[in-house]
Amino acid sequence: MKGSNILNTNRLKTLMSYDVMDTHPEVIYDEITSLAASICNTPASIISLVDDKRQFFKSHFGVEINGTPLKDSFCKHLIIDDIDTLVVEDMHKDKRFSNYSMVKNDPNVGFYAGASLTTENGKRLGTLCVLDYEPRQINETQIESLKTLAKQVVQLFELRKSKKTEEDQKLDLERKGKLLDNIVNATGIGIWERNLNEDLLTLNDQALEIYGLNRASLSEFNTDNWFDLIHEEDLPEVKKNMLACFTYPSVGCSVQYRMQQKDGSYKWLQEIGKVLQWSDDKKPQLMYGTVQDITEKKNYTKELQRIKNNQDAMINSSRDLMWSIDLDFNLITANTAFHDLVEKIQGHPFKEGDPVFSDTTPKQIRDKWKAYYQRALTSGRFSVKQKIQNPKKFWTTYGLTSFDLMYNKEGETAGITCFSKDITSEVLSQQVLISAKEEMQKIMDTSLDIICTIDQEGYFLSVNQASKAIWGYDPKDIIGTNYIELVHEDDKPSTKNSAANASSGKKVFNFENRYIHKNGHVVPMLWSSNWDEKEGVYYCIAKDNTEKKKAELELENSERRFKTLVQESNDIISIIDIEGNFTYVSPSTMKILGAAPEKYIGTNAFDYIHINDVQRVREIFNSIIDIDSIEIDSFRLRDINGEWKWFENIITNQLNEPSINGVVVTTRDITEKKKAEEQLENSERRYKTLVQEGSDMICIVDENAVFSYASPTCTKILEITPEEFVGRNAFDFVHPDDYNSVYNEFIKILDIPQVNIKPFRFRHGAGHWVWLETAITNKIDEPTIKGIVVNSKDVTTKVQHLKAIEEQNAQLKKIAWTQSHIVRAPVARLMGLIDLLRDDKEKLKSEEREQVLNYIITSADEIDHVIKDIVENTINAIEIEDIK
Template sequence: MKGSNILDTNRLKALMSFDVMDTNHEAIYDEITSLAASICNVPISLISLVDDKRQFFKSHFGVDYNETPLSNSFCKYIINDDVDLLTVENAENDDRFKNFSIVKNDPGIRFYTGASLTSPDGHRLGTLCVLDTKVRQLDDTQIDGLKTLAKQVVHLFELRKAKKLELDQKLDLERKGKLLDNIVSATGIGIWERNLANDSLTLNEQGLQIFDLDKNALKGFKTEDWFSRIHPDDLPEVKKKMHDCLNYPSNGCNVQYRLLLKNGKYKWIYEEGKVLEWSEDKQPLLMYGTIQDVTEKKTFATELQRVKNNLDAMINSSRDLMWSIDLDFNLITANTAFHDLVEKIQGQPFKEGDPVFSDAVPQQVTDKWKEYYKRALSTGRFSVKQKIQDPSKFWTTYGLTSFDLMYNKDGEAIGITCFSKDITSEILSQQVLLSAKEEMQKIMDTSLDIICTLDEEGYFISINKAVEDIWGYAPKDIIGTRYTELIYEEDIISTEKNAESVLSGNKVVNFENRYVHKDGHTVPMLWSSNWDEKDRVYYCISRDNTEKKKAELQLENSERRFKTLVQESSDIISILDAEANFKYVSPSSTKVIQISPEEFEGQNALDYIHPDDLERVKSKFYQITQIDSIKIEPFRFKNKFGEWRWFVANVSNQLHEPSIQGVIITSRDINETKNAKEQLIQSERRYKTLVQEGSDMICIADKNAIFSYASPTSTRVLEITPEEFVGTSAFDYIHPDDYDTVYNEFMKILEVSQVNIKPFRFRHGAGHYVWLETAITNKFDEPTIKGIVINSKDVTTKVQHLNAIEEQNAQLKKIAWTQSHIVRAPVARLMGLVDLLRDDKEKLKPEEREQILNFIITSADEIDHVIKDIVENTINAIDIEDIK
């Protein structure tokens, strides 16, 4: 595996190639961490990317920070140890991690499992990991799910990278396509596409002109229509070339022919084409090619032949080298300058048909020229520049040699034409121009403002280094970018309108807009620009407008604060003369005391003071002539309805300030505050009565039941002082038999607002246990408490009474059960004797009836004795004093 070292440069390059570090959160990655946490049943899941200094979290589920240093990184061990998976069941027991701050401190990490994020070329970028504050293990299904999600993260990175590459390629293709269209339009070459399946033809604008067709005529233009317009003498060759081109395999074809025009004349056409698409059975489906109007070339062939001799003379008189060779690198022809140079090198010139390689030159030179000729044969036209050092003359010259293929009348390559000229003066001129450009760039780069040029479509052509400080980009990142890709979205329309104005000839100064910094924040900019019609470029200077905007914002905020303080404040600001007459009152007087500023005109402030406070306020006010500022303690001031309101006031002497010439008084209504203080005193008195002097004990504890407060009543109820309670756990006082019940009830408070705990035994300060009945309330959200409020009442006597009653009820049930059997026999006899008398119907004899009555009396006496015994046994079993 390649990514086995944190500092491995190839690994870091692979990580940077995805352009994902320090990017904003994206929902698709957050969904993965959420799913990972759910699958593994843990509270925390991270997509962690590790560079050479830190780990950045592309997504963090369960924590609220974006990165941590490597010193706290579990994930770095996956990279350094070069493993696909790392599991730590208990970090507290692992020497590698036990001293990590996230293990020792909050959040107290114990469990970690991370799956490697491995790029397709084998570099470990980071991990998809899950963490918990509890010790745990994952099963195989969870681990497989985590690995699958890790692969999905890498797939998303790859997709992100591919989309960026695709966008870059699309922009490049659009630029190249536009350039190609311009080139094609400039050369006058027609482009055609022939669909052989439906025998249809498509032509570009130049093609339509060359074929002398319009778009409507092209719709029904078939191959036979094309043949019908070809000169009869040229048609056989055209059909043969087309037949050869349509036979698989085909490398393409070219042909010249005469085409009939609408005016009855012919023009010469040169056409090239190639089959681009074949069917499965090798039948041609689609052809593509070009056409040129070569009429002038053909017309002037005779003229060209006529001037050939003159041309030869001109070529031979040139000091530039011209020669041509055949496909076997033998000389076809050359001008005089070429022959003179060869003769100088090897003592004699080449003859036509001789190889153009000589033993008189070094082998490495021969090998270089062979490569040039081979390249011309394989690629066609190209040029090379050569630097030639002549030691005998102590100077350097430069040459430019061009190579091109030479064709016969059938368009077949038959050789190579070569042209070489001395470009020393041009090179020297370019060097001077380049040097000047470098000097100009140095000057531009010293500017603190952005200096740049843009083409007509708004793409940056050049920009100075100030862009790094202002926008965060290197100049190379900006060049070739359209300005709309960098402007804050809301400013694009106004900026484009401004650019149109500049393009129409208007010079723009101090135009404002916002650009987006590389890190995402907006930068206010101030632009000046103009359009150069000759060079067809915008020349622009832009300044970072941040400080100016801050100053404007501060001024605006200052004005807003002034308006709020003076005009909308709840305080009343007034200006009085030395005699306490009103000169100015702020509009807030209407809101505070229902008296408008106009109503105060001509009034004296002392007329509104309560009689009991008047002398004190007056004395304070007149001290202002000796003291610059004073404070008047609470006093009563009359509102519009004659009600007295409590105020305090600060008085400032501004009698000598030309813009004021008076005493400034800032008055604040404290009527509600005075009432609130009274209510607070009453509340504190009630609190003291209820909490400190009540019969219940009130405590505050944390989620572990550790006491942070106990009311003074703890001393009276349990003989344990509040100081002894603080810092101890409530569970240390619970009777062992009641511990589990109380603990389970207490833990419910973390989920509900209030829990009532039935009586339980609590250890008294003297060592014995008492029964407490308790209500606990969750007040963690209350800032003044931030804990659990525990209200406990001693119910020992109540519990003892209940226990005694239950014991007595058990004894009564036992007595009732025993005596019921004794009572049941005489009652049964008595009932039988009664039934016997009821059914007598004069059948019994008198003596028999008498006997039955005696039996009834005997049974009744027996029942009476039994009842007396039950009452006596019950009295003996129950101590009445015990249940009082």
């Protein structure tokens, strides 16, 4: 598949092996790109290496970039198409490259020629290419030169790789040498070389330290000096081994001996050596070996033997049974207690190697123990508890036998080790303990508080059933959980600090924190805990603190309310004795009376009451002795400025309450209330005057125009009482001819706040019709009204005047129209006669002129008569309207 060459794993691995990607520029490669550009006569040349994502320019002559993404690579095509050379004379016309960024944009490459950088194993790494910014051609000689230079680049890569391999090998040898030195030093082994011809000894630093020598004296140290330092008891063995080592052919020798140190003490050494060089006559010449300080090992062996002896003594002194058997169930070894028991049962002890099952052993017992041994061989370690009842002695004993596999030094199973002990006292103790625990658990589970134990790391060891009720967790769910996981995040630091105090020996009482309930809500807790150093356990009791917290919150809220009521209240709360003297006054006096509470303490309350009110207030106050509480209505009290304010009191008898021992007085400033009452009274008086004595009729109707209220003025205006209106529909009184127009206006009030209704006829109580002008206002949402307010005014006289004026105007229009036609004829005739005379120019005869003048006079008289008729008719019309 095309493109797969680019991603070929072997190709990429070969490219990476040269370790050339992303390396710095090097002169030798820059010289090659410069030479290539010169040979091909191009401005640019590049050594390009292509991996699976991009191309890297190892050298770039005439180009200022270090590489491009794979999608913009020209050189990748030689790898994809698996070709040695690629020449593109015009990049802009080649469909493969015309849309490439370096072709379309700067630097606008127009020509490309590349030779593949191919390794000996045929893997293509990239190209040596030349570029031009104009289309062009190159000849075969230039292409061959380009291929030759490309081979040179690959040879340089190979040289670079070989050089790096050589350097890596050198470094590896140095590293291994250092590692070997470190290993030798770490093992504590010294290395020596002995020249037997010249009796000279060569030691490394470790050997010098082991022998206790220094390098300066080493040149004079010979075999005799060495023998002098060896312990006399060990010298014969050393010499014997040395002579054996010098016998050809040598197989090497090993010897342990004690060597004296400068301080006179002895050090145990172990030497291993071998002759590695012999003379022609089989004489030893050069010997190599190692030396090791084994003093600690020797001491350890002695100590180990001592411990083994002690262990044998301890094992044989134990009353518990210990024994081991091989795979054929033969006894390997056993302690004294085991042998004693066997001898007691069968009359003689087992010997090592004897079968542990004899013919005298009952079959039931033999089968049981064989089953135990087989189980151990099959499954490995296990223990079995046995109950032994002795009917003759009426008691029961208990034994615990443990079985385990025994291995040889090769790690193979060699037998079974057995251990048996009498656990009767332990079982009885456990039974008592279990019984006690059960009783204790019953007591714990009846507790409403949580009782628990926690280990040093903070994990629950035990907890009673109260955890279910308080935290929502069953004890089995919480045991093994770290307590801090249940603690509220904000309380974790203080809880850890409390635990630290407990573990330091301090007893913790009434420590408060919050736990998270299983369902997520917060549970306030109150803890007491004690640390038992010997047991390494916290013993804890925890109470659900929810109710206490609620009580504290209620108390806090109560105190806050008290402060708000007493200190921030608009009322004055005070305590006075039976004589009326102040013993406590709340801070609100400053706000209400302008004086601090201290001004009133010790003074008499009646000294501040208005002279006209004091007698009444005192009489009411004195009655508090016989009753629990009493109210004193409005009275006047003087403030700090001498002004009188209105107050009312509630006084409560607390003379028998030890914490108060007085009369509690709550005093409220009602000055503004008094002013409001006066204003309301004046307002009601004005309203009564306006409504009851006014000239307008005020009514309230619902959405269906049914009366719910009518002012007393309706009697004066319509001779209909308010009671006659209530419950009636207003349209029952509207003239039929005006009904529709009034109704259409009325229903508009449901959508807009106010509507004015033009005059319409309304039936009078006497039966005739009167004209009303009305304004209606929507107050349906007003709680004190809940209806439509109707203001009506009698405009009958006004309507009659307007109608008379309208009729008069109509009459005048009629007269004017009629008379204008009567006047127009003689006027027209008169004007024609005048024009005749003006234009005559002495053509008319005298009698004709006289006749024209008579016509003019006649026309003038006619006009005069017409005007007189108009005036008379107009006067008659006005008089007639007035009469109406």
